[in-house]
Amino acid sequence: MQRIAKFHKVSFEQFLGDWTDAFGGVSADEARAVYDGIRLPARATAGSAGYDFFTPVAVTVAPGESVKIPTGVRVEMEEGWVLSIFPRSSLGFKYRLQLNNTVGIIDSDYFYSDNEGHMFIKMTNDSREGKTVELAAGMAFAQGIFLPYGITVDDDCTSTRNGGFGSTDAR
Numbered sequence: 782m783q784r785i786a787k788f789h790k791v792s793f794e795q796f797l798g799d800w801t802d803a804f805g806g807v808s809a810d811e812a813r814a815v816y817d818g819i820r821l822p823a824r825a826t827a828g829s830a831g832y833d834f835f836t837p838v839a840v841t842v843a844p845g846e847s848v849k850i851p852t853g854v855r856v857e858m859e860e861g862w863v864l865s866i867f868p869r870s871s872l873g874f875k876y877r878l879q880l881n882n883t884v885g886i887i888d889s890d891y892f893y894s895d896n897e898g899h900m901f902i903k904m905t906n907d908s909r910e911g912k913t914v915e916l917a918a919g920m921a922f923a924q925g926i927f928l929p930y931g932i933t934v935d936d937d938c939t940s941t942r943n944g945g946f947g948s949t950d951a952r
């Protein structure tokens with residue numbers, strides 16, 4: 782097995798700003814308690830491909846609603862690898878819990894962005910049966926799989942990333 786990456790927490794300052802953007806006014810003490818409880822992604826079994834991402838707080842998503850979760854986590858990867866974020870099958874099967882972007886792509890150079898490469902995961906409860914999703918704090922809600930990728934033989938891209946979510950559109 783190739784060991785090519787390492788998860789880290791973002792700094793508390795980064796987390797506080799992003800958490801406040803996502804959920805509005807929380808005190809620094811409340812945000813600190815959430816931050817201190819953040820668990821880095823982990824695999825459930827030695828044969829699992831996916832690193833489970835855990836909810837920093839309890840999350841309720843009503844049918845048709847979305848939630849953007851600042852994970853508090855960044856990932857350092859060797860060049861030539863990408864972290865792909867997928868739904869957990871169980872939550873998809875039970876609730877049709879979907880990732881808004883269908884699959885999340887975490888580029889290796891995102892780590893060096895001004896936002897420390899803070900990963901966000903946005904999900905929608907697409908239940909057709911009116912089921913509300915209740916995720917307890919610390920529950921695995923999505924999974925990330927490290928995948929190798931190639932580039933074309935005549936690739937001459939030299940630009941660098943700063944940010945995500947359309948940050949490269951201006952190029």
Ligand SMILES: O=c1ccn([C@H]2C[C@H](O)[C@@H](COP(=O)(O)OP(=O)(O)OP(=O)(O)O)O2)c(=O)[nH]1
Binds near residue numbers: 887946
């Ligand atoms: O679910 C996601 C998807 C992406 N990202 C971050 C990491 C990724 O490296 C960056 C950009 O993602 P992507 O390349 O998929 O988005 P884009 O719409 O093409 O934006 P950009 O122009 O910034 O590449 O946003 C997340 O935190 N969560």
